[in-house]
Amino acid sequence: MITCSVIGLGQMGRGIARRLDQAGLLVAAFDASPQAMAGAGLSQAVHEDALAADVVLFVVPSTAQIADKLADAPLRDGQVIVDLTTSHPDDSAALAARIASQGCAYVDAAMTGGAAGADAGKLTLMMGGEAQVIDRIAPALDQIAQQRFHMGPVGAGHSMKLVHNLILHSAFMATCEGLTLAQKAGLDVDSAVEVLNAGNARSFVTEVRFPRDILSGTMNARSRIANLEKDLALASRFAEAMNGPAGYTDLTHRLLALAVARGEGETDFSHLFEMAGSLMAGVDNADS
Structure with missing residues (x-):
């Protein structure tokens, strides 16, 4: 043994x-x-x-x-x-x-x-x-x-994990953005998630993360925003070495890095949903 x-x-x-x-x-x-x-x-x-x-x-x-x-x-x-x-x-x-x-x-x-x-x-x-x-x-x-x-x-396992995480975390931020727009349009977010899960936009983020960790009010995805930022920094480094593409990877990293810079590194990443609009506005302002 x-x-x-x-x-x-x-x-x-x-x-x-x-x-x-x-x-x-x-x-x-x-x-x-x-x-x-x-x-x-x-x-x-x-x-x-x-x-x-x-x-x-x-x-x-x-x-x-x-x-x-x-x-x-x-x-x-x-x-x-x-x-x-x-x-x-x-x-x-x-x-x-x-x-x-x-x-x-x-x-x-x-x-x-x-x-x-x-x-x-x-x-x-x-x-x-x-x-x-x-x-x-x-x-x-x-x-x-x-x-x-x-x-x-x-090294192959770590390569695959960087690919996995850049897709997962980018999808999470895109879902946060979309549901923030749904909320601003007066739509019920719980119902909006049900629609996503009945259609082709469903994912782990909509099927598990939002219902279990966010819409439930638990706000406990059991990981810090700083962890996600670290993962996307590595993914950006990896993508650069591969000569890209890295558009979504780099954007997601910038959003997470901004949250960390605002002092939210130790915050559970479920709270990124409520920060999504402010973070995107911050990135847009930096680009203008």
């Missing part, structure tokens, strides 16, 4: 850690925040020596944080580092090459499904790395993911 550890016990990490703990695979977990450690709800058998496991899963903001953590770490031959972040494929490749010299394997396993998916073990993983390594860690991946897609060599 393989042993696992999780580094990063935030909204996504704690659900992943709990799933592995319940399966008897988790031996260690760590978060720099004592509150996150205390609130993770893990069994007493789990300790904090998170680099002692066969498979070390990082659920931190980006590959840069993983590289810092592993800079002077005593890794051992045969360990597998699983990078569950949203990061740039160039950073993935650089880290993979560095730890390969210590006999360690690296898999970029970018995820989608949100915190609810992490809690339920129903994430979708977009993976880059060697097929035999992914097969070797499958018992752990099976506990946290409902679907896995091996996209290619190291």
